[in-house]
């Protein structure tokens with residue numbers, strides 16, 4: 286009889302059981318100091334996370350959405366400006382532009398890597414383009430050097446959205462250390478996830494990080510004045526203390542993600558399934574294992590019948606979302622993003638998946654027939 290014990294898409298409780306005592310000890314230390322908001326544990330985490338990313342500075346914030354918002358704000362993005370963003374991303378990348386009063390200009394993705402397409406991006410640059418936000422989606426680094434070459438030729442800064450790419454390597458360098466600013470989410474299911482919401486901006490630019498630290502704390506000055514309209518976008522110390530624990534385990538978790546995706550890469554041989562390609566000189570962080578399947582609904586039913594929980598990231602490219610109904614229509618088609626959104630499926634991938642579960646997932650993929 287077919288094994289139908291459910292395989293979850295992601296099961297954080299397995300990780301939490303393993304590291305429970307370390308998390309509780311870290312949270313207990315915070316309770317002992319009552320240093321709860323942007324305090325010593327946040328400062329400690331900022332130092333450690335900057336070092337992990339290979340940059341000098343980090344500003345811990347309340348979530349990844351605000352990390353993108355504040356990174357663009359630190360670059361002076363505002364009304365009348367355009368920010369180029371791949372249409373295939375989580376919507377929050379685009380909120381960063383919108384919250385600053387700028388217009389998101391969506392660009393297409395590469396048909397093989399499913400990451401930002403540099404040639405398509407270049408077509409969409411206008412006099413109003415003031416930033417490019419590249420997204421290392423699914424943990425796969427986009428072609429940074431090509432994007433940066435185009436951006437430099439037009440004098441435009443590149444921001445990295447690394448919400449799905451903690452620890453990914455591009456030509457030997459960590460994502461987050463490549464552009465002007467790197468933005469991270471520590472949403473619980475991310476490769477490095479808090480026990481609640483949290484985020485961070487990293488950079489080699491001390492002044493920009495100083496600005497972000499000011500914005501996130503109401504723009505408060507030493508004399509009790511407020512230098513500008515500020516925000517409360519601080520990270521909580523309990524999250525920072527737990528993230529510091531998890532950061533110590535991140536390399537091991539990433540290694541396991543890479544092992545499992547390697548097993549999928551080699552093991553899934555069904556010609557109806559197309560896998561994501563990536564540059565040989567990068568080492569993806571493998572946050573999500575995404576495939577293309579022509580008959581997606583039938584594939585999802587097939588996997589669900591076998592007890593395997595798959596997801597879709599994301600069913601709509603940003604340019605087709607109601608939220609962007611007021612944004613001027615794209616000047617060029619976004620056909621690859623639309624095709625991708627209609628065919629992508631995400632398989633379960635988390636470090637604690639067992640050998641048996643991995644084999645069942647591969648077997649289920651290979652049993653899907655035409």
Ligand SMILES: Cc1ncc(COP(=O)(O)O)c(C=O)c1O
Pocket residue numbers: 348349350351353374375377378420446448449469470471472482483484
């Ligand atoms: C690519 C991307 N950007 C930004 C975000 C926003 O992060 P958060 O949920 O922490 O606000 C996410 C989170 O899902 C994401 O995947």
